[in-house]
Amino acid sequence: MEKTNIAIVGLGTVGTGVARLLLDHGDRTARHAGRTMWLKKVVDRDLGKHREVDLPEGVLTDSLDDVINDPEIEVVAQLIGGLEPARTIMLSLLEAGKNIVTANKALLAEHGAELFTRARELGRTIAFEASVAGGVPIIANISQCLSANQILSLEGILNGTSNFIVTQMDEKDAPYDDVVRRAQELGYAEANPAMDVDGTDVAQKLAILAHLAFGATVNWAEIPRVGIDGLDPDDLQYSRQLGYRIKLLALAKLADDGLELSVGPTLVRIGTPLAEVRDAFNAIRVIGDAVGPVFYHGLGAGQNPTASAVVADLIDTAVGRTRLTFQTLEYFSIDNPPRVKLRDAATLLGRYYFRLSVANHPGTLAAITAVLSKHSISIASVIQHEPDDGTEHADTVPLVIMTHAAAEGAAKAATKEIEALAAVNGPVVRLRVKD
Numbered sequence: 403m404e405k406t407n408i409a410i411v412g413l414g415t416v417g418t419g420v421a422r423l424l425l426d427h428g429d430r431t432a433r434h435a436g437r438t439m440w441l442k443k444v445v446d447r448d449l450g451k452h453r454e455v456d457l458p459e460g461v462l463t464d465s466l467d468d469v470i471n472d473p474e475i476e477v478v479a480q481l482i483g484g485l486e487p488a489r490t491i492m493l494s495l496l497e498a499g500k501n502i503v504t505a506n507k508a509l510l511a512e513h514g515a516e517l518f519t520r521a522r523e524l525g526r527t528i529a530f531e532a533s534v535a536g537g538v539p540i541i542a543n544i545s546q547c548l549s550a551n552q553i554l555s556l557e558g559i560l561n562g563t564s565n566f567i568v569t570q571m572d573e574k575d576a577p578y579d580d581v582v583r584r585a586q587e588l589g590y591a592e593a594n595p596a597m598d599v600d601g602t603d604v605a606q607k608l609a610i611l612a613h614l615a616f617g618a619t620v621n622w623a624e625i626p627r628v629g630i631d632g633l634d635p636d637d638l639q640y641s642r643q644l645g646y647r648i649k650l651l652a653l654a655k656l657a658d659d660g661l662e663l664s665v666g667p668t669l670v671r672i673g674t675p676l677a678e679v680r681d682a683f684n685a686i687r688v689i690g691d692a693v694g695p696v697f698y699h700g701l702g703a704g705q706n707p708t709a710s711a712v713v714a715d716l717i718d719t720a721v722g723r724t725r726l727t728f729q730t731l732e733y734f735s736i737d738n739p740p741r742v743k744l745r746d747a748a749t750l751l752g753r754y755y756f757r758l759s760v761a762n763h764p765g766t767l768a769a770i771t772a773v774l775s776k777h778s779i780s781i782a783s784v785i786q787h788e789p790d791d792g793t794e795h796a797d798t799v800p801l802v803i804m805t806h807a808a809a810e811g812a813a814k815a816a817t818k819e820i821e822a823l824a825a826v827n828g829p830v831v832r833l834r835v836k837d
Contacts, residue, residue, distance in 0.1 A: 403436075403438050404436075404438070405437060405438040405440050406435070406437055406439055406477060407440050407475045407476055407477075408476075408479065409443040409445065409472075410441065410443070410478070411466065411469065411479070411480045411481060411482060413444055413446040413453065413455075416481050416532070416705060416708045416712065418453065418455050418705065419705040419706055419709030419712075420481065420709045420716075421455045422709070423709055423710070424713065425441060425456075431713065431716075431717060435720050436721060437721070439713075439716060439720060441461060442474065443461060443469050443472065443475060444461050444463070445465070449462060449464050466491065470500075476501060476720070477503065477719050478501070478502055478503070480492050480495060480502050480506070481505055481506070483506055483508065484506075484508060484509070485509055485513070488506055488509050489513050492504070492509070496521050496524050499524070500526065501528075501719050502527070502528045502529070503530070503532075503715040503716050504528065504529075504532070504533065506533060507533040507606045507607050508597075508606050510530055521728075527725050527728040528728070529716075529724045529728075530610075530715070531711040531712075531714060532708050532711035532712045532715065533607070533610060534607045535558070535560055535684040535698070535700070535702045536700065536702035537702070537706075537710045538685075538698050538699065538701075539698070539714075540611070540686050540698055541614065543688075543696075543698065544611065544614045545614050545727060548696075550690075550693075551691055551692045551693055552656075552690065552691045553616060553656070554656050554690065555653075555654060555655040555656060556688045557676070557686070557687050558651070558652050558676070558684065558685055558686030558687060559649055559650065559652075559679050559684050559686075560604045560607045560684055560702065561684070561703070562681075562682035562684055562701065562703025562704070563595060563598040563703050564598055564650045565649065565650065565680070565684070565702070566585050566588075566590050566681045566682045566703065567582060567599065567630060568630055568633065568648060568649065568667075569681050570681075571633070572642075572648070575635070582599070588682075588704070589703075589704055589705055590682050596631075600627075601627035601628055601665045601666065602627070602629075604627070604652050605622045605623070605625045605627045608622070608625060608652040608663060608665060609621070611652075612654050612661065612663060615654065615688075616654065616661055616741065617742055618661050618663075618741070618742050618744070620663065625663045625664065626666070626747050627666060628665070628666035634757075636800070637667075637757060637831055640800075642672075643785065644669070644804065645672050646677070646755075647670055647677045648667050648668065648669055648833070649667070649670050649676060649677065649679070650668075651665070651666065651670065651676070651836065653665075653668075656742065660744055661745060662744075662745045662747075667834075668833060669755050669833055669836065671836070675699075676836075682703040683699060683700065683701055683702060684700060684702025685698065685700075686698045748814070749809055749810070750809065750810045751807045751810075752808070752810065752813075753805055753806060753807055753808075753834070753837065754779075754813050754832055754834065754835060755831075755834075756804075756805070756820075757800065757831040758800070758802075758803075758826055758831075759799075759800055759801075760801045760825050760827065761797070761825040761826075761827070762798060765825070767784070767801070769825055770801070770820055770823065770825075770826070773816050773820050773823070774805070774816055777819075778808065778812060779808040779812060779813065779816055780805060780806040780808070781803055781804070781805060783803070783804045784801070784802070784804075785802040785803075786801050786802070787799070787800065798827050804835065805835075813832060814832075
């Protein structure tokens with residue numbers, strides 16, 4: 403049987419999972435690839451640390467040159483996170499004639515056009531299924547299986563760490579800090595989970611999907627985003643009362659005047675598929691003009707789901723399937739102008755959830771509704787519970803308002819004016835609603 407020599411650069415959580423799959427299940431990978439997938443080198447900067455995988459003698463090295471200068475190594479799983487030295491390492495590997503598999507969504511979101519253009523110039527390929535949604539094969543489905551379609555919209559839960567945190571807070575009333583620690587113990591969250599919980603990770607993944615689905619060229623940092631790090635348990639409770647769950651949702655929607663992109667905590671109606679996605683699972687709902695709605699669901703965080711996607715890309719690269727599809731990913735190119743522009747966020751229409759802490763005296767609600775009316779925002783429902791102590795004389799009470807569709811710019815302006823009212827205490831919580 404023919405042999406394809408493979409190297410792994412970076413033996414962290416995902417790299418360890420990839421090494422295990424290649425070493426422990428060589429018969430399985432050989433059956434799918436029609437050849438032996440031989441792990442020849444693993445590059446890790448700390449040779450003395452404890453590892454959760456037993457590597458054969460001579461495989462482990464701390465020198466990237468052992469991979470670059472070995473002409474027998476054809477495919478490299480580049481599994482270092484961040485932008486640098488990941489970008490420089492990937493360019494060096496491409497220059498050395500290696501095909502690349504990566505899970506680094508931040509690198510592709512920031513430097514994808516440069517890296518893909520250079521890979522094509524050198525006759526190399528980059529496979530990146532693991533960069534979005536872990537074990538869910540969304541990259542292949544958008545770029546290949548749905549290639550007969552114009553994608554009209556996609557909306558999804560793209561960060562398993564955040565979804566795990568929100569689920570635990572919602573269903574078990576667990577404190578945020580406790581759930582973050584639990585996510586770290588389970589391997590869902592990094593030691594510093596900031597990029598997961600502040601929406602950065604989701605925005606980077608959405609930028610990649612927008613490239614593939616719509617031909618959009620967008621800096622991920624320009625995508626409007628809000629994370630879950632400021633999510634209040636009260637909003638989870640009120641959402642349930644209204645028939646919704648809160649999810650950190652990525653949205654891309656094509657319209658005649660451009661593309662809408664956003665990331666943020668969103669009220670999703672209970673009973674719909676996205677609302678039922680729990681714990682570390684990811685899900686993406688895609689609508690194509692020919693196929694209609696399709697739904698993808700699977701684990702989006704953790705060692706094994708991501709390693710599964712990396713090894714699948716290694717097999718596809720070894721047998722030549724990646725080469726057949728890589729050239730069609732035209733929008734990851736410096737030379738191709740974007741096919742679609744981004745819509746003005748201020749004009750986007752949507753329903754909103756407002757939560758306020760207001761003075762408990764006559765005229766308060768009238769003052770708030772007057773501001774909403776001024777900005778052409780219609781109220782769909784209002785919740786105002788009695789004070790917790792059962793009296794009528796508490797200083798402040800919570801007020802929850804659900805609106806009909808309104809423009810983002812109007813909702814933002816109304817929020818600012820409402821916060822300035824003397825009867826309103828503290829900031830106003832405003833979340834998008836998806837029906």
